[in-house]
Amino acid sequence: RNVIHRICSGQVILDLSSAVKELVENSLDAGATSIEINLRDYGEDYFQVIDNGCGISPTNFKVLALKHHTSKLEDFTDLLNLTTYGFRGEALSSLCALGNLTVETRTKNEPVATLLTFDHSGLLTAEKKTARQIGTTVTVRKLFSNLPVRSKEFKRNIRKEYGKLVSLLNAYALIAKGVRFVCSNTTGKNPKSVVLNTQGRGSLKDNIITVFGISTFTSLQPVSICVSEDCRVEGFLSKPGQGTGRNLADRQYFFINGRPVDMPKVSKLVNELYKDTSSRKYPVTILEFIVPGGACDLNVTPDKRKVFFSDETSVIGSLREGLNEIYSSSNA
Numbered sequence: 001r002n003v004i005h006r007i008c009s010g011q012v013i014l015d016l017s018s019a020v021k022e023l024v025e026n027s028l029d030a031g032a033t034s035i036e037i038n039l040r041d042y043g044e045d046y047f048q049v050i051d052n053g054c055g056i057s058p059t060n061f062k063v064l065a066l067k068h069h070t071s072k073l074e075d076f077t078d079l080l081n082l083t084t085y086g087f088r089g090e091a092l093s094s095l096c097a098l099g100n101l102t103v104e105t106r107t108k109n110e111p112v113a114t115l116l117t118f119d120h121s122g123l124l125t126a127e128k129k130t131a132r133q134i135g136t137t138v139t140v141r142k143l144f145s146n147l148p149v150r151s152k153e154f155k156r157n158i159r160k161e162y163g164k165l166v167s168l169l170n171a172y173a174l175i176a177k178g179v180r181f182v183c184s185n186t187t188g189k190n191p192k193s194v195v196l197n198t199q200g201r202g203s204l205k206d207n208i209i210t211v212f213g214i215s216t217f218t219s220l221q222p223v224s225i226c227v228s229e230d231c232r233v234e235g236f237l238s239k240p241g242q243g244t245g246r247n248l249a250d251r252q253y254f255f256i257n258g259r260p261v262d263m264p265k266v267s268k269l270v271n272e273l274y275k276d277t278s279s280r281k282y283p284v285t286i287l288e289f290i291v292p293g294g295a296c297d298l299n300v301t302p303d304k305r306k307v308f309f310s311d312e313t314s315v316i317g318s319l320r321e322g323l324n325e326i327y328s329s330s331n332a
């Protein structure tokens, strides 16, 4: 039974970034305005997410990491109508199965915090009082250490996994309004290296400036396109001739209603159109699809990352027209 649990868990938590993503989304769901991510050895030894959210009530301690335990509504059918990120109650139970999980938490009703330790099946094995502000710290040590093949792969690819994680955290830092993000890694005896540190001031413009710097921001032009009756695309894109030669994953971000998603077809389109105006460069791309009330039809992969519009051809078509217009006017 445990083996089956472990295999299933391996499908929710695919790698370092999907693990941390679940924890960050839990923090956002808990109303945090400050989220700090600490890694040791790029996450190989441990990773930890510290938030100042609402905390977890003692009545939930025992069931917290059991499969399908969720304190959130469960009958969501449409991604776009989700007001919270989590809804399946699988993240903490999966992380227990795949690593060593501890949770430190305190709500406004508790005078002190509690440190909780869970075993691989999600059972609460220890409970200890500790000092902490209101909020939650979730720590996962030795992810994948009980899956030998996955563990080897994880260690071999750790730098790549870490890079992917930093891009994902950039995405949240770009889109989140009023949430401060800090991410740091410690390796060996070296001092802590801070890779992301934002104040969460508010507008997308402000967030771009804190994440990428003012010079990147001034190389961008605003985008605002109606791609259908109920879908607008807003954001920023490199001006002609000012694209980046750098790793794309680091510089292209897509969102739907405030959620980071992968949109391989949109990315392909943007790159294709940009090549006409600037050779060997790609546009820095930060685009949000805004669909009021979740009025459009979407298909989503199980990790909730890759998103496809049902009327993709028409959405892509209108986007192509809109982008062509922007490029022809900014070239003139």
Ligand code: ADP
Binding pocket: 022, 026, 027, 030, 051, 053, 054, 055, 056, 060, 064, 069, 070, 071, 072, 085, 086, 087, 088, 089, 090, 091, 092, 093, 136
């Ligand atoms: P889900 O997010 O789908 O509900 P999870 O396994 O991610 O499931 O989390 C289980 C439950 O643990 C959540 O429903 C929530 O009640 C609680 N929880 C997890 N992380 C936090 C956090 N950072 N702050 C407050 N509550 C949390």
Ligand code: MG
Binding pocket: 022, 025, 026, 085, 086, 087, 089, 091
């Ligand atoms: Mg969750």
